Amino acid sequence: MRLTVLGSAASYPDAGRACAGHLVTADGARVLMDCGNGVLANLGRVTDPTTLDAVFITHGHTDHFADLYALQAALRYAPAGALPPLPLYLPAGLFDRIASVLSVRGAQELAEAFEVRPLKEGEPVRVGGLCVTPRRVDHVDPTYALVAESDDLRLVYTSDTAYGAAALETARGAQVLLAEATLPPAYAGRAAHMTPAEAGDLAREADAGTLVLTHLWPTVDRAAAAREAGERFGGRVIVADELETIDIDR
Numbered sequence: 528m529r530l531t532v533l534g535s536a537a538s539y540p541d542a543g544r545a546c547a548g549h550l551v552t553a554d555g556a557r558v559l560m561d562c563g564n565g566v567l568a569n570l571g572r573v574t575d576p577t578t579l580d581a582v583f584i585t586h587g588h589t590d591h592f593a594d595l596y597a598l599q600a601a602l603r604y605a606p607a608g609a610l611p612p613l614p615l616y617l618p619a620g621l622f623d624r625i626a627s628v629l630s631v632r633g634a635q636e637l638a639e640a641f642e643v644r645p646l647k648e649g650e651p652v653r654v655g656g657l658c659v660t661p662r663r664v665d666h667v668d669p670t671y672a673l674v675a676e677s678d679d680l681r682l683v684y685t686s687d688t689a690y691g692a693a694a695l696e697t698a699r700g701a702q703v704l705l706a707e708a709t710l711p712p713a714y715a716g717r718a719a720h721m722t723p724a725e726a727g728d729l730a731r732e733a734d735a736g737t738l739v740l741t742h743l744w745p746t747v748d749r750a751a752a753a754r755e756a757g758e759r760f761g762g763r764v765i766v767a768d769e770l771e772t773i774d775i776d777r
């Protein structure tokens with residue numbers, strides 16, 4: 528299983544960065560986890576966007592879905608003609624909200640581009656050799672973390688979440704814990720997000736193999752974030768960087 532970082536920024540993209548977006552591949556399956564601002568530009572640098580097998584949107588904040596509009600256009604205007612609808616998993620009701628800003632025709636085109644399927648707590652989705660299980664976490668309601676499994680390998684993407692029992696339950700036993708670390712230390716506890724130190728605590732308590740920090744506000748000091756998370760975790764910490772690939776193995 529391989530993780531490719533397409534967007535590591537939280538809330539708004541910094542220079543050269545994109546908001547939430549992570550490509551996970553295994554056994555030929557290609558799954559996009561979140562599709563925030565700027566993700567499509569980076570996706571196109573590593574693969575043809577029209578070859579995706581499924582897209583998962585974890586919750587209804589724009590930094591996680593804004594580039595769905597762009598992806599729709601890429602699917603519609605593919606060189607060989609409009610592609611069949613791409614499976615799109617997201618919280619129930621969110622697709623209608625996303626479509627609501629478009630004209631009637633635009634909403635219709637968006638609906639034609641995707642095969643919309645609701646995420647359901649704990650209900651696994653099979654995409655080729657990948658199994659993706661959504662788990663509710665503590666952020667805007669509803670928000671789903673995603674547990675991706677292939678063979679014995681387990682990648683857990685926390686999506687956006689506060690530190691706590693729901694995130695810990697989801698993160699347990701991950702070879703790679705892709706954890707949000709949105710907040711600078713001074714903001715700890717002021718929003719339903721984690722600081723890098725809390726992400727480190729989560730990784731330690733979950734007995735994760737490698738901790739990958741993502742979804743950092745552009746104002747977060749990335750070197751300090753790695754240090755703070757590492758002090759709490761005691762294991763390998765990577766700060767996600769656009770287009771970086773991380774192979775998940777034992």
Ligand SMILES: [Zn+2]
Pocket residue numbers: 537538547588590591687742
């Ligand atoms: Zn976010």
Ligand SMILES: [Zn+2]
Pocket residue numbers: 586588666667687
């Ligand atoms: Zn959010």
